[in-house]
Amino acid sequence: MTFVLFAEQLLNGLQFGIMLFLMAAGLTLIFGVMGLINLAHGSFYMIGAFAAAAVAGATGSFLLALVAALSAAAAAGALVELLVIRRLYGKDHLDQVLATFALILIFSEGTRWIYGSFPLFLNIPDYLSGPILLPGGIQYPLYRITLIAVGLLVALGLGLMIAKTRIGIQIRAGENDREMIAALGIDISKLYTLIFALGAALAGLAGALVGAIQSVQVGMGEPVLILAFVVIVIGGIGSIKGALIGSILVGLTDTLGGVFLPQLFKLFMEASVATSIGSSLASMAIYFLMGAVLVWRPTGLFGAR
Amino acid sequence: MVNERLFNLLILAILIGVPAWAYVSDEPFIITLMTRAVVFALAAVGLNIALGLGGLVSLGHAVFFGIGGYAMGILAFHAQTFTPVTEWPFVIEGTKSMPVIWLVAVVMSSLAALVIGMLSLRTAGVYFIMITLAFGQMFFFFTISWSTYGGEDGLSVYVRNGFPGLNTLDPIQYFGICLIILMTALTFNLFLAKSPFGLALNAARQTPQRVETVGLNSTRLKLVAFVISGAITGLSGALFADLNRFVSPTMFSWQLSGEIIIFVIIGGVGRLFGPVVGALVFVALEHLLGGLSDYWHIYLGFLLLGIVLFGKGGLIGMICGRETVDA
Amino acid sequence: MLEPILRTHGLTKSFGALKATDDVSIDLLPGEIHAVIGPNGAGKSTLIAQICGTIKPSAGRVEFLGKDVTSISARQRSLTGLGRTFQISALAMEDTVLQNTVLGALGATGNPWRFVRPALKHSELRSVAESALERVGLEDVMHTRTDELSHGQRRQLEVAVALTLDPRAFVMDEPMAGLGSEGSIRLTGFLDELRNEAPILLVEHDMDAVFALADRISVLVYGKVIATGSIEEIRKNADVQEAYLGDES
DSSP states (O other): OOHHHHHHHHHHHHHHHHHHHHHHHHHHHHHHHHOOOOTTHHHHHHHHHHHHHHHHHHHOOHHHHHHHHHHHHHHHHHHHHHHTGGGGTTSOHHHHHHHHHHHHHHHHHHHHHHHOSSOBOOOOOGGGOSEEEETTTEEEEHHHHHHHHHHHHHHHHHHHHHHHSHHHHHHHHHHHOHHHHHHTTOOHHHHHHHHHHHHHHHHHHHHHHHHTTSOBOTTSHHHHHHHHHHHHHHHOTTOHHHHHHHHHHHHHHHHHHHHHHHHHHHTTSOHHHHHHHHHHHHHHHHHHHHHHHHHHOTTOTTSOO | OOOHHHHHHHHHHHHHHHHHHHHHTTOHHHHHHHHHHHHHHHHHHHHHIIIIITOOOOTTTHHHHHHHHHHHHHHHHHHHTTOEEEOSSSOEEOOOBHHHHHHHHHHHHHHHHHHHHHHHTTSOHHHHHHHHHHHHHHHHHHHHHOGGGTGGGOEEOSSOOBOTTSOTTSHHHHHHHHHHHHHHHHHHHHHHHHSHHHHHHHHHHHOHHHHHHTTOOHHHHHHHHHHHHHHHHHHHHHHHHHHHTEEOGGGGOHHHHHHHHHHHHHHOTTOTTHHHHHHHHHHHHHHHHHHHOTTTHHHHHHHHHHHHHTOSSHHHHHHHOSOOOOO | OOOOSEEEEEEEEEETTEEEEEEEOOEEOTTOEEEEEOSTTSSHHHHHHHHHTSSOOSEEEEEETTEEOTTSOHHHHHHTTEEEEOSSOOOOTTSBHHHHHHHHHHHHHTOOOOOSSOGGGOHHHHHHHHHHHHHHTOGGGTTSBGGGSOHHHHHHHHHHHHHHTOOSEEEEEOTTTTOOHHHHHHHHHHHHHHTTTSOEEEEOSOHHHHHHHOSEEEEEETTEEEEEEOHHHHHHOHHHHHHHHGGGO
16 A cells, blocks of 8 residues: 555545535535425435536536536525425424425436436546646546535635625524524525525535536435435534534545455455455445444534534 | 225225235236235335334335345345355354244344434434435445345345245235235234333324423333334335345335335325325336336325325325324 | 422523523422512523423532432433423323323333233223323313313323322422413412422412412522512512512612
8 A cells, every 4th residue: 555545545535525515515504504304405416417417518618517507406406495395394304304305206207307317428627637746746636636626615615604794694593593583584585595505506516526527317416415414414413514524534434444444354364355345344434434423422523412 | 084994994905805806817917016015015014113103204214124135135045055144153054934034034124223223313303314314325335245145236036935835936825925914014003003102102202301201211112113113124125025036235225215205104104004005006106107107206206295295194194084092 | 397308409500601590599398389480581491491300400409309319310300209290281292181191100100111902901000090180170081182172271181191100299380371260270279289299399470379379489580599488578578579670660
């Protein structure tokens, strides 16, 4: 295990985690402020990816594709909030789960109806392709570094927004006492639509960015959604900081676990058995992490006690 | 408003009558379809105990379904390849005997439910939903990478497992087995709901504060309910795998977890025959609408949305009204 | 000198800089009704929550039947005989009156691990439940769903469920809340008799009831007890008058 290889895997884990953060941030905001669990978040991820692929295919511009992803996802989010989510506030979690699960069915099958079951392709733009030389002699894909940078920028932006702006204050107040901000005359419904659309936009952005290195297909969002839930359980509901740290932890555990666990087992088992046991366990590593956090801190690392 | 008991008897009549007619008319496919509905109903009966009685929104019940299925798959695989399951700490042979397989399925799912329950019941509702979903994924990915038993491609069991004295390959006989198990589970559910345990659990769902104040431990009640629930759904997984003579990681998928909840919701949460009605409706829609359109899940989505936003209490709730009180 | 059944020592609960209860020491003597009154936001609900165990105090102790129960869970405190009624009814709304009361009896026996025979057919549970219902006067509506009861009947049911525990002391949070005059009079009469079985720590806003029932009154303002004494003493107390009327003058 050379240093270069290790550094590469570390960066991969970081990139995976940061993209996960985009999903988790929206989800945790939506739950923290609106008390709503939203299973359809994966659909926004998918919509963003499809919009990007379609626009990139038509115009050849990656930048336009990203704009399309953000807009399409945000628009879908706003529409969904106005038509469906509005009726779910204050209802019990079962109703929220079912209604948003229904949305998954509608969005997934709807997309499959329009685009079919085969994956679409979204290409990394030329100016972002190829490797970049990092300190230490590490050659790493420029695109993935860009993803990390974008993700960190978004995290910074979110943090600043919540700490310094008016909306941020409303968000923080809403997390603490929903009834209070309604009583203070703040237009809750606009705030909620905004937050929901923002969360959806972040998911769509993630979908588009990741879609360029994986494939764009129906059902791509749900596995990411579930991982985002793991992140939130680890980080704590309502905490952006928790979402960031949780995502990075999950990303690193998954990537490094997948690389190192088979190696670890090779130390005292024969190679083929080690690889199969190692990778099987690696696929479960994240969930063991989640379980460990649950035993130690049931409400997550940064959740309310 | 139709009396609920009468309605339940009507459903029972359908459960018996349709396969009987299919047997007489030599339509084995219909019998298989009904078996599918019955097995799905059993899975949903399990969930209904956790969800309807206990208020536990488990989005990962496919975990138990899959564990039951793989219990069957692994045991049968070793039996048909004449290899032992394991040689340490002592030799365990495979088996193709249904009663043994069912026992293993129930025990393994109960253990899984115990562990998952202990971890997830430490915190409030929304975490529970996310954690159960996550565990489903964990098993899903694990079985995909577990190449010994087929990995992503799954595992085929060439011949249906055996039950002493019966020809299990005969569709109507296998249907009979599944139906009897379903009826047993429903009877157990009926008694459970009225028992002291059921009373306490049901109260814990409605008013956890009160339950603690009268001196009962609501977390422990919910844990026991979750284990019972997992055991029943696990058994249904073994039956399902036997029906299809095939096990694959999709038995652990989140889609399947969602479908099991859908069975319960369509029928009516907490109603005794809710799972049965829901499973029958689902299989009917799957067969009829699925034949018309590849994208029938869209209609299922709208139906579900409609029931959640507008329909109170599922089909039984709409047909039979609120649950009547027993004296 | 009678030993107090229930006692708090310097009970304090801080939420950041805010002290919801501040060094509260009160006690409950056998056979008495001790009323706790105070303006809204005075900390009465927080006090009750700490006494019953649903909130952990930041400082101070709670003693029940001579034992320190501060670190014991709410559930355990109930089992040792601390009965509680809630300001906002905590009842299983879908269940019947009888089922709710049987739940109480079930808790008292401590054994819910029975899975087959119907709860309502367990005679020991049923008789405890029915006698509690007879005492509060709800036996005629035994089989009515709780969400169909009037508000006053639900308050009575709360008391009935607490009775099934055969408590050694009651902590009641505004039992009169929302009752009409007839209901209040009936409940007042009931509590008057109940005090002989088990003393009652009564948080109330309804002054008629307080003056009709209380042996002693403690006045809670901004989390602190500013006065404790008989009805007469409290009536004459200058601090109390200022606390209640001060803003108007």
